[in-house]
Amino acid sequence: MFPRDFAWGAATAAYQIEGGWQADGRGASIWDTFSHGTGRVFGDHSGDVACNSYELWEEDLKCILQLGLTHYRLSVSWARLLPDGTTQHVNHKGVQYYNKVIDDLLAAHVSPVVTLYHFDLPQALQDQGGWKSSNIASFFNSYAQFCFQTFGDRVKLWITINEPYVCAKLGHEDGIHAPGLKEPGVAAYLVGHNMLRAHALAWHSYDKIFRPKQKGLVSLALNSDWLEALDPDCAEDIAATQRHFAFTLGWFASPVFVTGDYPEVMRTVIEANSQKYGYTGESRLPFFSKDEPAILGTADFFALNYYTSRKVTSASGLFDKLSMKSDQDVQDVLDPSWPISGVSWLAVVPDGLRKLLNYIKKNFGDPAIHITENGFAQVGQLQMEDVQRAEFYKQTISEVAKAITEDGVNVRGYFAWSLMDNFEWADGYSARFGLFHVDFSDEKRTRTIYHSGKEYAKLIKKYSS
Ligand code: GBH
Numbered sequence: 001m002f003p004r005d006f007a008w009g010a011a012t013a014a015y016q017i018e019g020g021w022q023a024d025g026r027g028a029s030i031w032d033t034f035s036h037g038t039g040r041v042f043g044d045h046s047g048d049v050a051c052n053s054y055e056l057w058e059e060d061l062k063c064i065l066q067l068g069l070t071h072y073r074l075s076v077s078w079a080r081l082l083p084d085g086t087t088q089h090v091n092h093k094g095v096q097y098y099n100k101v102i103d104d105l106l107a108a109h110v111s112p113v114v115t116l117y118h119f120d121l122p123q124a125l126q127d128q129g130g131w132k133s134s135n136i137a138s139f140f141n142s143y144a145q146f147c148f149q150t151f152g153d154r155v156k157l158w159i160t161i162n163e164p165y166v167c168a169k170l171g172h173e174d175g176i177h178a179p180g181l182k183e184p185g186v187a188a189y190l191v192g193h194n195m196l197r198a199h200a201l202a203w204h205s206y207d208k209i210f211r212p213k214q215k216g217l218v219s220l221a222l223n224s225d226w227l228e229a230l231d232p233d234c235a236e237d238i239a240a241t242q243r244h245f246a247f248t249l250g251w252f253a254s255p256v257f258v259t260g261d262y263p264e265v266m267r268t269v270i271e272a273n274s275q276k277y278g279y280t281g282e283s284r285l286p287f288f289s290k291d292e293p294a295i296l297g298t299a300d301f302f303a304l305n306y307y308t309s310r311k312v313t314s315a316s317g318l319f320d321k322l323s324m325k326s327d328q329d330v331q332d333v334l335d336p337s338w339p340i341s342g343v344s345w346l347a348v349v350p351d352g353l354r355k356l357l358n359y360i361k362k363n364f365g366d367p368a369i370h371i372t373e374n375g376f377a378q379v380g381q382l383q384m385e386d387v388q389r390a391e392f393y394k395q396t397i398s399e400v401a402k403a404i405t406e407d408g409v410n411v412r413g414y415f416a417w418s419l420m421d422n423f424e425w426a427d428g429y430s431a432r433f434g435l436f437h438v439d440f441s442d443e444k445r446t447r448t449i450y451h452s453g454k455e456y457a458k459l460i461k462k463y464s465s
Helices: 030-036 053-067 092-107 136-151 164-172 187-214 235-258 264-276 324-328 350-363 389-404 451-464
Strands: 007-011 071-075 109-118 157-162 217-223 226-229 302-305 309-314 330-333 369-373 411-417 437-440 446-451
Touching: 007 164, 007 451, 053 092, 053 187, 053 264, 053 446, 053 451, 071 157, 071 411, 071 437, 092 109, 092 389, 109 136, 109 446, 136 157, 136 187, 157 187, 164 187, 164 217, 164 235, 164 350, 187 217, 187 235, 217 235, 217 369, 226 235, 226 350, 235 264, 235 324, 235 330, 235 350, 264 324, 350 369, 350 389, 389 411
Parallel strands: 007 071, 007 411, 071 109, 109 157, 157 217, 217 302, 226 309, 302 369, 369 411
Antiparallel strands: 309 330, 437 446
């Protein structure tokens, strides 16, 4: 049912688990700055200690082995490796830490999948304009080259940037993620653009300089909900759904997988709204320069983060000011039959994943796909016997199986989010996504497997033998 070499994984991200925010010469990141402010993160929590994986990596490894994972997706912290963001100063303790993680994984026959950027820009680069600045692409390229050079003899699957959509929109439009900017309708498009440029430069570097010897694969992880028209017979709802897809998944997947440029509807709508709201600056949706390496073709596989689904209807001009919302002009509706997992945004819709996989197959050139994140949150009262989450994983994985065997989608891997409870960004430690519980009130940050972790281990065993 699943190919023999299917990747069975779990994922984490540096800032969410490592802690050690000032240990051994790590530089500050925008999430240190953001979470140290007040009123931004639930309970004013921060990732200062988190799961303390910087000191407790061996505990993480035990969890990985207990699950029987074939792959482990982690991210490396840019500011831990390069404290001021540039290759002028390398923090050798940081290099040592990730070398140990990678070597231990390989010794245990677990393949590392490494993300270079998971929301945690070095503060020193934010001080120079961050992702809004055009220069960031070449800083990122140097950082990526440094990582390929240092770890690429052992790492064969790379993700450059995790969820450019989330960084751009939550970080620069809504201001609910670091760096906390609220510049509606303008900054997010610029940030998304610079992230794509940065990704493309890094991919080309890998392709030219490192791939011939290292023979790995590089992609970027794109998050998308499954979207369908509220009324499948209503032309307006259908158009709204297409627009919604264009402004979320298409924003990044079209340039990389299909055309080398943004979806046409983004350009038309954004230009029209600039006129309507009297925005006179340069086009809010930048153009790719012919003098830079091409964006098209810069992903060796499709990396998808899927969590939930939405029904879509037109907003019919409801959002009447310059913003991404007014550009998109859509409204999301939750189907009342969908249960909500802990966090309010996460409606549980396992078959939405199968539909989305088919959508990607059809619209983005039938790529090899890794599901690089998928998960279920728990809030409030701790539940170690988390039968709902176990059921969620079982159902979701059976939808992936159907996508492979019945629909012929080329799915190559599945990564549960997350290996263990961790710092859930603006939700702090209030939302628990782990297969392992982490006791944040205990200095030892004891990890304990949830019922769902045991069940995920059984599924892996069943499908990979
Ligand atoms: C992933 O994003 C992240 O990659 C990962 O780090 C994170 O821990 C995981 O999700 C769980 O959240 O608060 O109503 O504005 C998933 C995509 C898109 C889901 C933004 C949450 C925010 C909804 N995310 N969305 S809201």
